[in-house]
Amino acid sequence: MSWSGAYATARDAAKPLPADVTPVVAATGRVLAAAVRCERPVPAFDNAAMDGYVIAGDGPWTIRGRILAGEPAGGAVLAPGTALEIATGAPVPAGAGAVLPYEDCRVEGGLVIGAAGTRRHIRRTGDALSPGVLIAPAGRTVTATVAAAALQAGAEHVLAYRAPAVTMLVTGDEVITDGAPGPGQVRDVFTGLVAAVTARAGGRFAGSRLLPDDPAALTAALETAGTDVIVVSGSSSSGAADHLHGLLTEANATWLVRGVACRPGHPQALAVLPDGRFVVSLPGNPYAGLVAALTLLEPLLGALAGRPAASLPLMTVAGSTRLMPGGVRIVPIGPDGELSAAGPVGLHAAAAAGMLAVLPDDWTDGSPAATLTVP
Structure with a gap:
């Protein structure tokens, strides 16, 4: 399959997972299945926009007390010719006409002396938002700012698509998870990469398991992985230790x-088990596995999470490299679009560059x- 066809297939292979009502503070990173609207006015009560004195009627004004943020107004009405010292955010009592900032008045003998200007420095109920106003549309990812705005507007819960869960199965007798590799051994680099891609795509990484090159062990792991997506690294080609494709068939x-049809990453694959779980097969070469995760895993998870499909960004790419006849070459590029210097291409080059270009x-x-x- 062409690289663009594979990317589109993964992106279009799934529908969003079912949505549920969840506390907005727990919905960060998830996609809204329904719009969030203001449920109470913002601000919810008349309050002072400046530190100073809240006044009623004409001055000078006799000071009758103080009100701080967090204190109730008490339902009292501020009589004409009187004032209360007030803090920013404190509720403004009924009858108040303005807040005189400290810098615009002076106090002499218990009286506030000054003049109210054109700005009244009172935030009235609903000045910013009234009930029903749109806070965030359906399809929007809940960010920390969206969650904060929803809470401010009284929306304690939102309807959001469930985040797809991912299990990572790392195969290979030569793979170790910690310590310095001995002769013939390599460190597992896939768990961190897949966890990062999962989080970026709106998924939930459920954990990783290291498996030997044993078909029975891989079969058991596939059967017991209770997540929406299973990612398998290695075991993806046609060698003596590559069992995945046969087991899936x-x-x-x-x-x-x-x-x-790409280099690197040719052996990557995507399959659906009869019960609806997806299996993403990553080549055992780390750089090729990274390419496959970005080609198949990320767009698949985005679709399951309910994220709207988006075209990949384009960039002018300069330099020279060996192309792949009949396919694409995927190579590291810097932020200016320059191809990385000639030499072995691997994770180190991808890490230094920060981006990959898909060159037909x-x-x-x-x-x-x-x-x-x-990632």
């Missing part, structure tokens, strides 16, 4: 992507190309 999985076989120096951002 035996399990009557439906293949959506099985090999992609007819790409030429200075032409635009789709880009992927590394």
Whole structure:
């Protein structure tokens, strides 16, 4: 399959997971299934916009007390010719006409002397928002600011799509999870990469398991992984220790992507098990696995999370590299669009560059190309 076809297949393979009502403070990172609207006026009561004296009628004004933020107004009416010392945010009593900031008045013998200007320095109920006003539309990802605005507007709960859960299965007798690798061993680098891509795409990383090159162990892990998506690193080619594709076929999985015309990352794949769980197969080479995670896993998770489909950003790419006839070459580029210096391409180059460019076989120096951002 072409790289663009594989990316589109993953993006379009799933519908958003069911939505549920959740406290807004717990919804950060999830996508709204329904719009959030203001439920109470903002501000909810008349309050002072400045520190100073709240006054009624004409001056000078006799000081009758003090009111601070957090104190109730008490239902009292401020009589003409009187004032209360007031703090910013404190409720303004009925009858008040303005707040005189400290810098615009003076106090002599218990009297406030000054003149109210054109600005009254009182925030009236509903000045910012009235009930029913839109806070965030359906399809919007709940950020910390969206959550704060919803709470301010009285929306304690929101309807949001469930975040897709992901299990990582790292295969290989040579893989270790900690310590310095010995002869013939390598460290697991996939768990951190997949967890980061999952979080960025709006998913929930449920954990990682290290498996030997044993078909029975892999079969058991696939059967017991109770998440929406299972990611398997390694075991994706046709070698003696590569069991995944055969096991998925035996399990009557439906293949959506099985090999992609790209370098690196050709052996990547996407399948659906009969019970609806998705399996994403990543090549065992770390850089190729990163490419596959950005090609298949990230758009799939975005769709499950309810995120609107978006086109990949384009950037003018300059430099030279060896292209892949009949496919795409995926290479690191810097923030200015320059191809990385010639040399071995791996995670180190991707980390230094920060982005990857997807170069078709007819790409030429200075032409635009789709880009992927590394996690």
